[in-house]
Amino acid sequence: MDKASSMLFAGIHFNRKRFASDIERFKKEREQEQEQDNPIETEAQPIESVGIENGRKRKRKSKTLETVENFSVFKASEPMHVVEADTSEQKRKVEKQIEQSALMRKKHGIHISGHNVPAPLRSFEELSSRYGCKPFLLRNLSELGFKEPTPIQRQAIPTLLSERECFACAPTGSGKTLAFLLPILMKIKPGPGDGVKAVILCPTRELAAQTTRECKKLTKGRKFYVKLMTKELSRTGDFKKMSCNILVSTPLRLDFAMRKRKLDLSRVEYLILDESDKLFELGFVEQIDSVVKACSNPSVIRSLFSATLPDTVEELARSIMHDAVRVIVGRKNSASELIKQKLIFAGSEEGKLLALRQSFAETLNPPVLVFVQSKERAKELYKELAFDDIKADVIHADLSQEQRENAVDNFRAGKTWVLIATDVISRGMDFKGVNCVINYDFPESAAAYIHRIGRSGRAGRRGEAITLYTEEDKPFLRNIANVMVASGCEVPSWILSLPKLRRKKHRPQRDSISIAPEDKQE
Numbered sequence: 001m002d003k004a005s006s007m008l009f010a011g012i013h014f015n016r017k018r019f020a021s022d023i024e025r026f027k028k029e030r031e032q033e034q035e036q037d038n039p040i041e042t043e044a045q046p047i048e049s050v051g052i053e054n055g056r057k058r059k060r061k062s063k064t065l066e067t068v069e070n071f072s073v074f075k076a077s078e079p080m081h082v083v084e085a086d087t088s089e090q091k092r093k094v095e096k097q098i099e100q101s102a103l104m105r106k107k108h109g110i111h112i113s114g115h116n117v118p119a120p121l122r123s124f125e126e127l128s129s130r131y132g133c134k135p136f137l138l139r140n141l142s143e144l145g146f147k148e149p150t151p152i153q154r155q156a157i158p159t160l161l162s163e164r165e166c167f168a169c170a171p172t173g174s175g176k177t178l179a180f181l182l183p184i185l186m187k188i189k190p191g192p193g194d195g196v197k198a199v200i201l202c203p204t205r206e207l208a209a210q211t212t213r214e215c216k217k218l219t220k221g222r223k224f225y226v227k228l229m230t231k232e233l234s235r236t237g238d239f240k241k242m243s244c245n246i247l248v249s250t251p252l253r254l255d256f257a258m259r260k261r262k263l264d265l266s267r268v269e270y271l272i273l274d275e276s277d278k279l280f281e282l283g284f285v286e287q288i289d290s291v292v293k294a295c296s297n298p299s300v301i302r303s304l305f306s307a308t309l310p311d312t313v314e315e316l317a318r319s320i321m322h323d324a325v326r327v328i329v330g331r332k333n334s335a336s337e338l339i340k341q342k343l344i345f346a347g348s349e350e351g352k353l354l355a356l357r358q359s360f361a362e363t364l365n366p367p368v369l370v371f372v373q374s375k376e377r378a379k380e381l382y383k384e385l386a387f388d389d390i391k392a393d394v395i396h397a398d399l400s401q402e403q404r405e406n407a408v409d410n411f412r413a414g415k416t417w418v419l420i421a422t423d424v425i426s427r428g429m430d431f432k433g434v435n436c437v438i439n440y441d442f443p444e445s446a447a448a449y450i451h452r453i454g455r456s457g458r459a460g461r462r463g464e465a466i467t468l469y470t471e472e473d474k475p476f477l478r479n480i481a482n483v484m485v486a487s488g489c490e491v492p493s494w495i496l497s498l499p500k501l502r503r504k505k506h507r508p509q510r511d512s513i514s515i516a517p518e519d520k521q522e
């Protein structure tokens with residue numbers, strides 16, 4: 001992480017000459033936008049306009065404003081609203097709006113910190129009155145069946161639309177994708193040429209493909225160029241000629257395209273790090289760093305989204321982001337309350353296989369996702385279940401891209417009942433209606449647990465999660481039990497009184513899954 005903090009977001013230098021046209025354009029757009037803003041909103045929530053100086057965004061000072069005091073709901077997180085109130089009538093209006101915002105945040109479990117945080121959204125329709133949202137987007141939201149914004153959408157969308165950097169933490173399946181896609185689609189102009197305006201980084205190809213698909217659904221009726229960075233594109237793409245407004249990629253592929261295909265990201269206005277805590281892990285850091293440097297437009301808005309935001313990542317984000325708004329929905333690093341969670345002692349590897357078979361024989365309520373800790377174990381378990389009368393499939397990093405896509409598509413289409421997976425699909429993947437997640441192998445950390453079980457209980461639906469454990473997992477039970485308790489599940493008290501462990505990943509060498517005698521002899 002130290003390495004990360006020393007490199008990430010460093011080295012952004014601003015060349016005023018080079019970006020003179022951008023500065024002019026930016027100023028004009030900002031002025032037009034302010035004219036469009038709803039006057040009440042402008043009064044109550046002065047959105048500071050952004051100027052550029054010395055390579056950093058600089059806030060243009062609002063005129064002298066008066067502080068609204070004695071307002072206690074969420075006092076700690078509610079910024080001091082400095083308000084220009086010429087008359088007591090205006091002052092009352094502002095106070096009322098601040099009170100309404102605080103009440104709405106309280107109702108939806110939204111916690112914020114930062115200065116002049118924009119008011120949360122009351123409805124999607126408000127996007128038109130407050131931010132001039134085009135009708136095609138509202139139409140698409142309605143066609144997709146999105147009636148009300150989710151809590152993270154209520155706060156993160158106005159934050160990004162106010163051109164504020166944002167780090168957002170909200171439960172799995174709570175609509176974070178739309179929370180960053182919508183502002184991008186409202187802010188950038190569709191059409192050919194003009195370079196890449198938004199980059200979305202995801203830790204896996206599957207998630208990048210899913211995000212691209214979601215983005216395309218929202219652009220229906222407008223000619224946005226939304227591109228997924230495939231292996232082929234990263235190796236052979238002619239990015240100078242290609243039209244691309246929004247680019248979705250894994251860090252590795254994007255970094256490759258930048259180095260080998262001279263992909264230019266200097267005009268990027270929005271950079272989103274989805275599953276940001278994963279992207280800040282070793283293995284990604286250097287690529288993320290080079291992408292961040294390449295997004296050299298000084299007015300770029302960078303955002304971090306995840307269901308888990310460890311303190312280390314948060315501290316790093318705080319130190320590198322500019323005047324960022326922090327948005328937490330519910331309790332930080334907690335599982336979705338829609339998931340019924342259970343721990344089952346299976347004793348040994350043999351016991352786990354028996355428990356799984358028994359559970360399938362008693363009640364198999366597909367679709368079911370089964371997580372194991374390695375691709376070797378995924379293959380082994382798949383081999384075991386192939387003899388049973390279950391439509392099972394497997395997904396892991398040893399499969400070709402096509403095989404991985406097929407596995408995901410078949411599971412989505414209901415052709416596969418049970419998908420055996422490694423953590424390659426534990427983050428972000430949105431399979432509709434997964435009824436049950438089974439942690440066949442104990443997750444390596446509390447964060448891994450939260451993301452794995454978060455494949456069920458999405459978009460307001462209920463789900464179930466079963467975690468099998470053996471003797472060697474016992475010392476690590478407490479981490480998971482704490483997550484369970486925080487989301488309202490019952491846990492035996494002996495687990496909660498187990499000794500605290502130093503934070504370390506649990507990935508033991510396990511006995512082979514296979515119990516067939518011939519396999520054991522090999």
Ligand SMILES: Nc1ncnc2c1ncn2[C@@H]1O[C@H](COP(=O)(O)OP(=O)(O)OP(=O)(O)O)[C@@H](O)[C@H]1O
Pocket residue numbers: 145146147148149150153170171172173174175176177178306307427428429430454455458459
């Ligand atoms: N406002 C909304 N109303 C109803 N459904 C929504 C809304 N916004 C998003 N959804 C749906 O909720 C589901 C989960 O959304 P999404 O995948 O963005 O969750 P997420 O918070 O990113 O989860 P994860 O942390 O697992 O990545 C999706 O099927 C999405 O279409």
